[in-house]
Structure formats: C-alpha cells, structure tokens
Amino acid sequence: MTRYLLTRLWQSAVTLILASIVVFIGVRQLPGDPALAMAGEEASPEQLAAIRADLGLDQPLLTQYFTFVGNISRGDFGESTRTGTPVVDLIATTLPVTLWLSAYAIVVAVVVGILFGVIAERYRGRWPEWFANGFALVGLSVPNFWLGILAILYLAVTLGWFPASGYVDMVSEPLRGIYYLTLPAVILGTGLAAVIMRQTRASMIETMNTDYVRTARAKGLGRSRVLVRYGLRNSLIVVVTIVGLQLGGLISGAVVTERIFALPGFGKLTLDAVFTRDYPVIQAVVLIITLSYIVINLAVDILYSVVNPKIRVGGSN
Amino acid sequence: MAMTETVTTSRTLGAPGLGSGKGRVWRSLRTNPLGLTGGILLAVVVLAAVLAPIIAPYDPTEVHFDTPFQQPGTVGFLLGTDDLGRDIFSRMLFGIQASLQVGVLSVLLAVLIGTPLGLLAGYWKGFDAVISRLTDVTLAFPFLIIAVGLAAISGPSLGNAAVALGIAQIPTMIRVVRGETLRIKESDFVLGAKTMDASGLRIMAQHILPNATSAIIVQATVIMPVAVIGEALLSFLGLGIQPPTPSLGIMLSDAQQYIFRSPTAAIFPGIGIAVICLAFNLFGDALRDALDPTNTSRK
Numbered sequence A: 001m002t003r004y005l006l007t008r009l010w011q012s013a014v015t016l017i018l019a020s021i022v023v024f025i026g027v028r029q030l031p032g033d034p035a036l037a038m039a040g041e042e043a044s045p046e047q048l049a050a051i052r053a054d055l056g057l058d059q060p061l062l063t064q065y066f067t068f069v070g071n072i073s074r075g076d077f078g079e080s081t082r083t084g085t086p087v088v089d090l091i092a093t094t095l096p097v098t099l100w101l102s103a104y105a106i107v108v109a110v111v112v113g114i115l116f117g118v119i120a121e122r123y124r125g126r127w128p129e130w131f132a133n134g135f136a137l138v139g140l141s142v143p144n145f146w147l148g149i150l151a152i153l154y155l156a157v158t159l160g161w162f163p164a165s166g167y168v169d170m171v172s173e174p175l176r177g178i179y180y181l182t183l184p185a186v187i188l189g190t191g192l193a194a195v196i197m198r199q200t201r202a203s204m205i206e207t208m209n210t211d212y213v214r215t216a217r218a219k220g221l222g223r224s225r226v227l228v229r230y231g232l233r234n235s236l237i238v239v240v241t242i243v244g245l246q247l248g249g250l251i252s253g254a255v256v257t258e259r260i261f262a263l264p265g266f267g268k269l270t271l272d273a274v275f276t277r278d279y280p281v282i283q284a285v286v287l288i289i290t291l292s293y294i295v296i297n298l299a300v301d302i303l304y305s306v307v308n309p310k311i312r313v314g315g316s317n
Numbered sequence B: 001m002a003m004t005e006t007v008t009t010s011r012t013l014g015a016p017g018l019g020s021g022k023g024r025v026w027r028s029l030r031t032n033p034l035g036l037t038g039g040i041l042l043a044v045v046v047l048a049a050v051l052a053p054i055i056a057p058y059d060p061t062e063v064h065f066d067t068p069f070q071q072p073g074t075v076g077f078l079l080g081t082d083d084l085g086r087d088i089f090s091r092m093l094f095g096i097q098a099s100l101q102v103g104v105l106s107v108l109l110a111v112l113i114g115t116p117l118g119l120l121a122g123y124w125k126g127f128d129a130v131i132s133r134l135t136d137v138t139l140a141f142p143f144l145i146i147a148v149g150l151a152a153i154s155g156p157s158l159g160n161a162a163v164a165l166g167i168a169q170i171p172t173m174i175r176v177v178r179g180e181t182l183r184i185k186e187s188d189f190v191l192g193a194k195t196m197d198a199s200g201l202r203i204m205a206q207h208i209l210p211n212a213t214s215a216i217i218v219q220a221t222v223i224m225p226v227a228v229i230g231e232a233l234l235s236f237l238g239l240g241i242q243p244p245t246p247s248l249g250i251m252l253s254d255a256q257q258y259i260f261r262s263p264t265a266a267i268f269p270g271i272g273i274a275v276i277c278l279a280f281n282l283f284g285d286a287l288r289d290a291l292d293p294t295n296t297s298r299k
Helices: A001-028 A034-039 A046-056 A061-073 A087-122 A127-141 A144-158 A174-208 A210-217 A223-244 A247-260 A265-275 A280-308 B022-029 B033-050 B089-122 B125-139 B144-152 B158-185 B189-196 B198-237 B248-257 B264-291
Strands: none
Touching: A001 A061, A001 A280, A001 B125, A034 A144, A034 A210, A034 B264, A087 A127, A087 A223, A087 A247, A087 A265, A087 A280, A087 B158, A127 B264, A144 A174, A144 A247, A144 B198, A144 B248, A144 B264, A174 A223, A174 A247, A210 A223, A223 A247, A223 A280, A247 A265, A247 A280, A247 B125, A247 B198, A265 A280, A265 B144, A280 B144, B022 B033, B022 B264, B033 B089, B033 B144, B033 B264, B089 B125, B089 B158, B089 B198, B089 B248, B089 B264, B125 B158, B144 B158, B144 B198, B158 B198, B189 B198, B198 B248, B198 B264
C-alpha cells in the first residue's frame, strides 16, 4: 500500500513538472514582446533592455523557469494586463462559482446516471430499459450547450420555472443559490450522466453474471436486493473512476454552460482573457485547471485503491 | 458535451482465428436495426457534406437584407433564413461539411500519433513508462484548454480546433492500441514469429497492427462524435471556425442572440449536430458488436 502511494505520488509529481514545462514553453510562444507592450512603440533599445532585465527576460531559460515556478508556488500569478487587478483576486472571485456549478452537476449526473443504470438492468428487455438507453444515447449525441439554449427558451422564458441567467452567492443565500444553479447544473450534468449510466449498466451486467451472485440468488435473495447489495456496490468503484476521467470534459462543459447562462465563473474569466489577449490570466487559468486535474486524479486513484484493495500500481493504466 | 468514452470491450475485439470475416461483419451490421439506422444516417450526413456545393440553393454567406427571419417552409428558403437573411439550409449543409472536416482531421491526428505510440508502449516495457507519463501530461490539458492555448498563440481557426481535439484524443487511442498490443503479444503466432527471429518492428507491423485494426476503427467511431460536438462547442465560443464561414456552432451562437424572434434558427443547427453524432454513435456501437467475434447473441 505504502509503495503504491509512493509510486503514484512520484508519477503525479513528474506529470506536474512536465505540465508546468509545457505551459512555460507555451507562454513563450505567445505573439508579442511583453517588454515592447509595456514600454510602448517609441521605446529606445536601452529602455527595452532595462524592462527585459526587470522582467528577468535576459536570464537563461532555466533560471526563468525556476523563477516562474517559484512565483506560482507563492501564489503570485502576476497582474491582469487588462484591468491591472492581481490575477489571484480574479480567480478567488470566479472559481467558487465554477466549483459550485461542477459539484452540483456531478451530484445530478451521479444520481441520474446510477438510477437509470439500475433501471436499465432491473427491467431488461422492457420499456424502462429502452427509455434509459435512449436517454444515454441522446445524452451522448446532443450537445449540452444546445440543450442549454432550448432550456432557457422553454423552461426559463416560456414556462418561467427557472431563472434564465444570473448567479446568487451559495454561502449567503444557499436556497436561492441552488435554485439559480439548478438549470445550468442539470444541463452540464446530462452528458456525464449518460456516460455514468452506460458504465454502471455494463458493470452491473458483469456483476450479475458472477458466481457469487448466482449463489446469492440460489439462496433466495431477491433480484432487486442483489442488484443493490452487489451490483450497486461494485459499480460505485466504476463511477468514482469515471468522474475522475471525465473532469476534463466537465471543465470544458462548465465554460460553455457559464457562457450560456451568463454565470460569472472561471469559464467567463478564461474566454474574456483569450479575446482580450490577457496573457497572465490565460497562463494562470491553464495552470490551475491542469494542476487541479492532476491532483484530483491522484485523489481518485488513492480512493480507488482504498475502496478496492485488488488494485495496485499495475492497474493504474 | 465533450465527453469521451473509451471502448470497454476492446480487449475482446478482433481476436484472430475465431471465424471473423467480412461476410460475418456485414451480416451482423445489416441485421442490427440500430446499426442499420446509424449506417443510413451516416450515409445521408456524408452525402450532405460532400454534395453541399451542388445541393445548396444559395451561397452560405450570401445575405438577403430584404428577407431576414423567414420561417421554415418559406418558398425559396426550405429551413428559413437568419438575421441577415442567409439561407439556413445552405448554411447547415456547409456547417455539416465543416463538422466532418474537423472530425476527420482530429481522428487522423489521434490515429497517426496514438497508434505507433500505443504499439511501442505495449510491446517494449521500456517505452511504457515514458509514454504513460506523456499520456498523463496530455490528459491534464482538457481539449478546451489546448484550444485556448492554440487560439492565444496563433488565433482561432478550423485547423487549430482540429489539432486541439485530436491531441486530446491521443491518450485514449494510445490506451486502446496498447491494450490490444499487450493481448496480441502473448498469442502463439507472435511467439512463432519471434522464434523465426523476426524483429520487434516487423512483428508490430505484420502481426500486431493488422489484428488491432478493428479496435482502432471502433475507437475512431467513438472519437468522431466527440470531435464533432467539440468543434461546434469551440466555434460557439469563438475559438474555432471564424465567421462568415458557416459552422453549426457559429449558427447556434448567432441564433442565441435573436432566439425569441426566431427560435427555429437555433433548433436546426442543434438537430444537425445531434444527427451527426447519433449516426456515429449508433454505427460505432453496431460495428463494435459486429467486429467482436465472442459476441454473437447481443441484440
């Protein structure tokens, strides 16, 4: 167990370092000379050199990389070139919105996905299975931002059941916050729910064909109880892994969901930064998403090995 | 949404010598109603894309300021017009063409890079650790983030969207090919080739790759819909294809601005994306069943 944890930690550390190098190199590929941008077009070569020295751009690349890593580890992401606000402050105000949205969407997806997966297995060959399968197919085929537009049109505007846009702070007004986030979270969770449903069902079929389930059934345990006691428990492991694997998709989905519902989150920050060429913000956004992806997957793997002791380092691929 | 799904049954795919044959695959595809539906939808979509310049009644960028917001069924405009009076039907055809272009490009990228890396990782243990770390790094960058980076470096475009989507799919492709290689590596005919002193590269090219082809094809049908939705999403956000070039994503983002005036303009592009993805998902599922020799009973 300790050996597994150490190997996994070491692997994540290597991934982190490689990812930070990718971002470091990527940022240097961005068009435009930062010194020229700061000094203006009429700057003399001496002024430019002075600014370069000030920014550390005259240092060897390796030194620049370590300065870059050092700054990040101190939480210093620089300042937005557009507004002059420290990037950390921008992140602190936008990240909670996205975290709440994603957490809510994951809850929706897990509940709906498992429920439909169980239904599909329990009522095999009958209409509930077809319904659940149809849901999964639609969930995988229909782009969720289109669903979002339709939901605003029909559920929010025509029927008036939900607000069409806006965000209410979850901490100070939790109930209204949940109400405002419901439609976005359901829309964001649909695709994930479809994937979870399919995998839950596949894992259940596998479990229901094992010998110990046959024994349990032979001893008189009802089909539904077997489903819940053995099938569901085994599929939970699958669900944990999928949520980890699908985080990348969830992040992309969150960006577009925030755009449609006009939520002031991380996605809006990202898009605004891209269109205004606000490089410090882009760099910070890319780094934070990458870091959180690596850390969350490490956590998922550790959780996984705790839940299922059969899995050791060889199974991580 | 850009959700990926790996082929879970890939391990059982394409096992050699179990009565696999083109005839059996065809029969299985033809008799599967969902697969048949997928195949027909796929044919329609591909024809629409290829024949777009011939079928389309108007140039997709041609504006008609005197006839904006026409409803579907209007004489001359089958699916109506948008805010600038552009013909939605013509724009849809060219949008589907763009979707498939990006889809095919990103599949090619994933296959061309993922297959050799997967073979190497599966065959030589020494490569495995290195390639696994590379895969982990790639996985740490969601496609949207890759697209954001590429857009920041060289501006948003169709090519950048395809590259971002393709790169994001390389890890799953490596994983599929690596799994197949690990499995096929142990078969008797590979051992036989080894005893005849065949080199590793030769074994990979002549024995492993042909047997891994069906898994690669199935994975490609999984990547296509993900890439099509991804393209629409990037173009919707302004990170993909640039106006006035038609794309289903751009049409959706335009239509969202005047959705209360003309909701149909937002409905058709979405249906277009859904039909393309449904076609590939249905066809891919059926193909997976058809190519799986251990599976003769599944409906």
